Amino acid sequence: MAAIEFDGVSKRFGQVTVLEDLRLTIEEGEFFTFVGPSGCGKSTTLSLIAGLERPTSGRIRFDGEPVDHLAPRDRDVAMVFQSYALYPHMSVAENIGFPLKLRGAAPREIDDAVAEVARRLGIETLLARRPRELSGGQRQRVALGRALVRRPRVFLLDEPLSNLDARLRLEMRAELKRLHGEYGITTVYVTHDQEEAMALSDRVAVLNAGRVEQCGPPLELYHAPANTFVAGFVGSPPMNFLDARLVPDLELPRDVALDEVVVGVRPTDVRVTEASDDPRALDARVLLAEPTGDDVWVVGLLEGERIVGRALPSAVPVPGGIARFAFARERLHLFDRASGRRIA
Ligand SMILES: Nc1ncnc2c1ncn2[C@@H]1O[C@H](COP(=O)(O)OP(=O)(O)OP(=O)(O)O)[C@@H](O)[C@H]1O
Ligand SMILES: [Mg+2]
Structure with a gap:
């Protein structure tokens, strides 16, 4: 587990500024969400934490230590992408166990860890199947399992529920909250869905065109929006x-x-x-x-x-x-x- 600090982080692609002077600290063990409209810089923010992108200026720290020089694999961060990105030729069990195999864990240890995670996610009976033999919601659980099995310091989730139908989305939302409660891993979540952000998070940052409009607990954003952007974005139907x-x-x-x-x-x-x-x-x-x-x-x-x-x-x-x-x-x-x- 780790606290994540953005210290004046900006990101530009060529002439385009995608993130502007991001300053906030995600506390250890927190469920923290970046919410905002399409293109506001949410995925870029996660990529910066994961080390897939580097800040143009400013620093990111985990527990006070700068990580900007660290490659993604040295950050002990697990990311679940919107597309799930499962390996099609591997079984569910092999997909989940893959990060441990890469680490050189013993087969017995991998089997135990996969069984444990599969039990928590309720997918024990699917372990022998390939991804193409699964529904969207089941694939999503496998992607989560593959991230959880590593017990990372930080868990990054980029719109993980957006491919699911409305009912499954609600179920998985509750499931994510429960898993976070059980594992207690610092979780950074990205969504354009304000209701999801409100339901899941300890704190929410509302991003608009690369800037944080407001950051706080969900009910604070709801009852005391800092400006008309937040007021109009949080709450449904809108203000x-x-x-x-x-x-x-x-x-x-x-x-x-x-x-x-x-x-x-x-x-x-x-x-x-x-x-x-x-x-x-x-x-x-x-x-x-x-x-x-x-x-x-x-x-x-x-x-x-x-x-x-x-x-x-x-x-x-x-x-x-x-x-x-x-x-x-x-x-x-x-x-x-x-x-x-x-x-x-
Ligand atoms: N590699 C890149 N080169 C140039 N521009 C980029 C690059 N990656 C992202 N952008 C731009 O940065 C902005 C933010 O992109 P980002 O993917 O972070 O948005 P997002 O908030 O995740 O949006 P969405 O909700 O649509 O996923 C967009 O305008 C995008 O076009
Ligand atoms: Mg995105």
Whole structure:
């Protein structure tokens, strides 16, 4: 296990800056996730930890020791790629045991370690099969097994669940969390799926175009997003952003003018009804109602701005009509219009 420190790490490919002055420390034993849109630099960050790429400037340290001079195999890091990258001509058992064989372990020791990992992953009965005889989820477990069997200092996972169907993804998500709890290995996870990041992680860093927008525990990002980017990225459906002038009796901090502020409110904090007795509720035309079971997400048009709120399944407003949108006032978020930064 190791703590991983990024000390002012930048990465450029030619003229293109892919990571800019990354400064953060992943604690020993932590489950840490980098989340962000496609192309923001997530895989590059993992490659830097693994040693597959070198920083253009800055340093990476494991437990305080610089690792930039170390080749990937000398870093004691195991990486699971999105593609799984299993060896097609080897059985499941041979795939899992391969890192130990490379290390020159005795056959008996390899068999024991493979059996142990296979048991934990629930794939004991698949050991004789080839990868092509497995489902996507089973292949994914084999790839995890091959990484776990080494007991590395650091475990790197690049979108390992994105090839799985929705249900299997949920199952494997729970499985990963359990495995992390059992093994306690420092784990760095990469995903574009904010829900996955929130569900799995001790802490999350939100990356945008090679910069960290915010880093903290999932609920901190959710309840106190540092800026409109994080506010709009974390949470589903995404936060609404409204012109402050639309929200009546908005209480602003001193020194802040109404036209300098954007108001953020999550759809879960907007109650939509056909007739609200909240005097401050706003009338909006209903564009769409989307039932998801327990909730109905209602999209309305408020003076030209879209707003999404939540209605009860027993009282769904009719598209085309007018509904009342009432905000949970204590849950409004204020952002500086110019910079996008949160106003305390
Ligand atoms: N070897 C390379 N040479 C030039 N540009 C590169 C190279 N590798 C990555 N990039 C660029 O760096 C940026 C970040 O790439 P990276 O693979 O880290 O993104 P990502 O966040 O993992 O995206 P995705 O979610 O699509 O996997 C992209 O704009 C990509 O085109
Ligand atoms: Mg990637």
